[in-house]
Amino acid sequence: MELNGNVPSGPLAQKWSEYIRHSKLVNPANKRKFEIIVVGTGLAGSSAAATLAELGYKVKAYCYHDSPRRAHSVAAQGGINAAKNYQNDGDSVYRLFYDTVKGGDFRARESNVHRLAEVSVSIIDQCAAQGVPFAREYGGTLANRSFGGAQVSRTFYARGQTGQQLLLGAYQALSRQIGLGAVQMFNRHEMLDLIVVNGHAKGIVTRNLATGEIKAHTADAVVLATGGYGNCWNLSTYGRQSNATAIWRAHKKGALFANPCYAQIHPTCIPRSGDYQSKLTLMSESLRNDGRVWVPKRREDCGKHPNDIPEADRDYYLERKYPSFGNLAPRDISSRAAKEACDDGRGVGPGGRGVYLDFSEAIQRLGQHKVEERYGNLFDIYKEITGEDAYRVPMRIYPAIHYTMGGLWVDYGLMSNLPGLFVLGEANFSDHGANRLGASALMQGLSDGYFVIPNTINNYLAAQQEKRPAADGVESAQAVADVRAGIKKLLDINGQRTVSDFHKELGNLLWEKCGMARDKDGLEQALREIPRIREAFWRDAKVTGEGEDLNQALEKAGRVADFLELAELICQDALHREESCGGHFRSEYQTEDGEALRQDDKFAYVAAWEFKGVGAPPVLHKEMLNYEEVKLATRSYK
Amino acid sequence: MNVKLKVWRQASGQQSGGFEEYEAKELNPNMSFLEMLDEVNEELIQAGKEPIAFEHDCREGICGSCSLMIGGEPHGPEYRVASCQTYMRSFKDGDVITIEPFRSKAFPVLKDLVVDRSAFDRIIQAGGFISVSTGSAPDANSIPVPKVSADLSMDAAACIGCGACVASCKNGAAMLFASAKAAHLNLLPQGQAEKDRRVLAIVETMDAQGFGSCSNTYACESACPKGITVDFIAKLNRDYALASVRTKLLGAAA
Structure with a gap:
């Protein structure tokens, strides 16, 4: 089956306005008759819930944290892109669009990306009006900085806490609607199943994490904004609670999962220091504006103190290999270059898995004060974790799993193949292709929530009058019973090994076989191992406590059980995609100088997988990527 | 070890x-x-x-x-x-x-070590926002914000809502949390229109949620992981006094 993205016809730059012009509208008196469920309260979920409530819909919002403000969008540091061209440096909607398509290695849907670039300018306006304290110039106008993969300064930021400030803006907009009674907020509620009635998504089943109560909630449409699945790799920059359960269970109910193998590995994270490690901490990519990446030229220098290695013996490998982008080469390229240097035996720090990010030149050029002003909090974080002072000694960094470009398949209106199921933000697959540029995740989350979904969900709802099922209908009752049975099954295993132990095993396997570089043999090996780990999990995992209680061990077990299924799909997708593109690097497909080699004649499509049962081969559906505006080219940052 | x-x-x-x-x-x-x-x-x-x-x-x-x-x-x-x-x-x-x-x-x-901090959310729901619905914002550079105000606002906005201030306070007061949110928004030109309303709603809700009163021991500041200063408490007290006078005595609430 070939998938239809329902992209409007007409010239690229006019598609979105044409779409809006032809949308069906729901009149204000009717809006309050519709209920919409929004799962997740990060940037995409909070902004969607707030905006839909402002429009007059009745919204029910859910998050598994104790407060909607804690979603992991909060941790994004560097910034948000927008084609404002406030710097007069030649930026435009088209340039942001083109950079994003190119950054995604020509594997994104062109029309979605153009819309994202168009909407980006309104996001900054909206956030500034909400009181997001963006960095300013002395004249009071907004400041910008540059980011990887771009040659203009279009990134807006609030110190090193841009994600936090944008999330607080969206959280406050959401809170205002909760206070007004327009949004009913369910904190500490985790979605454990999707309720599908006559092929349409019409509700969810939740577990109240404080009491263990299982309950069905129905609505006219369901919006999932539950983030990415990077914790499948265990060690990542994600929050420890981040999980794939909502999207995975929707997938098991029929929603197609697109491009699962596209995962982003961020080049600038603090290297791991031991087996006890629970997560990896990101150092914002903005550091690469002023920091220079290097390793020793000679292997025997790796043990030396970095300040004792003279300039001539250092290999500034990004500047050497990519002279026009230098240290600002895109994430996938920078990550792979770090891996190559370490594989070559020139890595530094524990286990030789690290490279230097050096600020001495910037400190000389700008003074320590200026560097402190720009990156002070990041230097503080680095010191807390490593005990080292990066003003005196170069930082050590290494790549880590950071973002997943893949996700549930959606059409141009952000609706999945299941009518009534909308998917926003990192949870969908749509805008970043095979690699996401820095400062684009915040942009996409807020674009989807503030500006896209309020203009697309009406097209679905307009035809849905009186179709909302009762919360105690047959489908709801069945879904509740299934969830209860799943929880009982976990609690009944009563084996010997902890869930974390299984998660670590799975994570190590994926990192080795389906991480920065993949190949056929490794992926086939992973596909033999994963079912074995999964089988061992269901035989030997130890889940303590009761279902009807606050039980964090049970929460984790359910999430890891889903990762054990999703991991298989990730590897199947990676195995089938016999090309290298963006974050998906197949060692068999590279140019002579080690760059990614796409196979456009065979793989210029979105791979959307249909679930056929645990362990059963999934069915591939293709959405062909037809580029009308952009010419497919080899991505070059040289 | x-x-x-x-x-x-x-x-x-x-x-x-x-x-x-x-x-x-x-x-x-x-x-x-x-x-x-x-x-x-x-x-x-x-x-x-x-x-x-x-x-x-x-x-x-x-x-x-x-x-x-x-x-x-x-x-x-x-x-x-x-x-x-x-x-x-x-x-x-x-x-x-x-x-x-x-x-x-x-x-x-x-x-065990898990507490219910949803009272913080209710303070924000009462007034910790700027009322601007999506789509109605002017161009972001049309309202210049002096760098000093933006920086000070950011200092206040850095609050992570953890509740250390409340836990450290012998009175269980939420003044540092509440004042940080009020200051974040009151310091910006965008936040002026509903400043009085915001301050009154935040303080009223804080009291209703069972938080205690501030007796200026500054334990909160030393406990705060983000370095939020008690200067914002002083500012909240001033803003509250002014809002009370304008609203309750003069009946001129925004």
Whole structure:
């Protein structure tokens, strides 16, 4: 089956306005008759819930944290892109669009990306009006900085806490609607199943994490904004609670999962220091504006103190290999270059898995004060974790799993193949292709929530009058019973090994076989191992406590059980995609100088997988990527 | 290194709790405090016992989930860090470390070290926002914001809503939290239109949620992982007084 993205016809730059012009509208008196469920309260979920409530819909919002403000969008540091061209440096909607398509290695849907670039300018306006304290110039106008993969300064930021400030803006907009009674907020509620009635998504089943109560909630449409699945790799920059359960269970109910193998590995994270490690901490990519990446030229220098290695013996490998982008080469390229240097035996720090990010030149050029002003909090974080002072000694960094470009398949209106199921933000697959540029995740989350979904969900709802099922209908009752049975099954295993132990095993396997570089043999090996780990999990995992209680061990077990299924799909997708593109690097497909080699004649499509049962081969559906505006080219940052 | 833990265990808000002792052995000083608790929990699970419930997520000091009273201090001995950014190198081999929840009347215990901080959300819902619906914003550069105001506003906006200020306060006051949100928005030109309304609603809700009054001991400032200063409390008091005069005496509320 070939998938239809329902992209409007007409010239690229006019598609979105044409779409809006032809949308069906729901009149204000009717809006309050519709209920919409929004799962997740990060940037995409909070902004969607707030905006839909402002429009007059009745919204029910859910998050598994104790407060909607804690979603992991909060941790994004560097910034948000927008084609404002406030710097007069030649930026435009088209340039942001083109950079994003190119950054995604020509594997994104062109029309979605153009819309994202168009909407980006309104996001900054909206956030500034909400009181997001963006960095300013002395004249009071907004400041910008540059980011990887771009040659203009279009990134807006609030110190090193841009994600936090944008999330607080969206959280406050959401809170205002909760206070007004327009949004009913369910904190500490985790979605454990999707309720599908006559092929349409019409509700969810939740577990109240404080009491263990299982309950069905129905609505006219369901919006999932539950983030990415990077914790499948265990060690990542994600929050420890981040999980794939909502999207995975929707997938098991029929929603197609697109491009699962596209995962982003961020080049600038603090290297791991031991087996006890629970997560990896990101150092914002903005550091690469002023920091220079290097390793020793000679292997025997790796043990030396970095300040004792003279300039001539250092290999500034990004500047050497990519002279026009230098240290600002895109994430996938920078990550792979770090891996190559370490594989070559020139890595530094524990286990030789690290490279230097050096600020001495910037400190000389700008003074320590200026560097402190720009990156002070990041230097503080680095010191807390490593005990080292990066003003005196170069930082050590290494790549880590950071973002997943893949996700549930959606059409141009952000609706999945299941009518009534909308998917926003990192949870969908749509805008970043095979690699996401820095400062684009915040942009996409807020674009989807503030500006896209309020203009697309009406097209679905307009035809849905009186179709909302009762919360105690047959489908709801069945879904509740299934969830209860799943929880009982976990609690009944009563084996010997902890869930974390299984998660670590799975994570190590994926990192080795389906991480920065993949190949056929490794992926086939992973596909033999994963079912074995999964089988061992269901035989030997130890889940303590009761279902009807606050039980964090049970929460984790359910999430890891889903990762054990999703991991298989990730590897199947990676195995089938016999090309290298963006974050998906197949060692068999590279140019002579080690760059990614796409196979456009065979793989210029979105791979959307249909679930056929645990362990059963999934069915591939293709959405062909037809580029009308952009010419497919080899991505070059040289 | 090895340490001994005295951890508050409480099965639920309805039951009474008490301290239990655990040994944490062969620790690497570069471990985070929460990674040390992870290891203790792994052992508890393997022994078939329920792990210690505690909240955490980002583990980089920004989400505000973690909320441990470590050795009698919110977020532990280090200055300006959250519990998750506390490392074992801050302790000595053989230390006995007490771990409790963030206790306060307005933060009821749910289980072990997990408390209900939703009273903070209700303060924000009452007035911690600028009322601007999506789509109605002017161009972002049409309202210049002096750099000094933007920077000061950002200082206040850095609050992560963890509740250390409340836990550190002998009165259980939420003044640092509430004043930081009021200052973040009141300092910006965008926040002027509903400034009085905001301040009155925030203070009224804070009282209604069971938080205590401020008696200026400044314990909150020293406990705050983000360095929010009590200057914002002074500002809230001024803004509140002015809003009260304008609204209640003159009837001129925005």
